[in-house]
Amino acid sequence: MKLVDNIYNLYRDKLVGEEEDVPAIVMSLLHGQSKEELLQWIQEMQETEIYQMLGLYLMEMLRMKMAEEGVGDVRPEPLRQQRYH
Structure with a gap:
């Protein structure tokens, strides 16, 4: 932090x-x-911060992938559509 x-x-x-x-x-x-x-x-x-960072990244990327593929009711929010890399 x-x-x-x-x-x-x-x-x-x-x-x-x-x-x-x-x-x-x-x-x-x-x-x-x-x-x-x-x-x-x-x-x-700290180790916990690295886990949090990677966890948030993976969750957002999976949400975006699910939305792109039309899986379930996952809809990307405008902020989630932005890629920072």
Whole structure:
């Protein structure tokens, strides 16, 4: 959570409380980062944070895949349709 706390503190004064804040911040942070830099962030995370990160990623990607394939009643929300990679 240290990474999230640091990011939040960095952008605290720029947040207006709208959902669009989050994708804009994430895209800004990821833009231009190398694989090595991203792996360094992961190295600094606690094990539970890595599980949470990977769990959220896998859930969202499976939801998107199910929606693309028309499986069940899964419908992607507009935010879920955005890919950050």
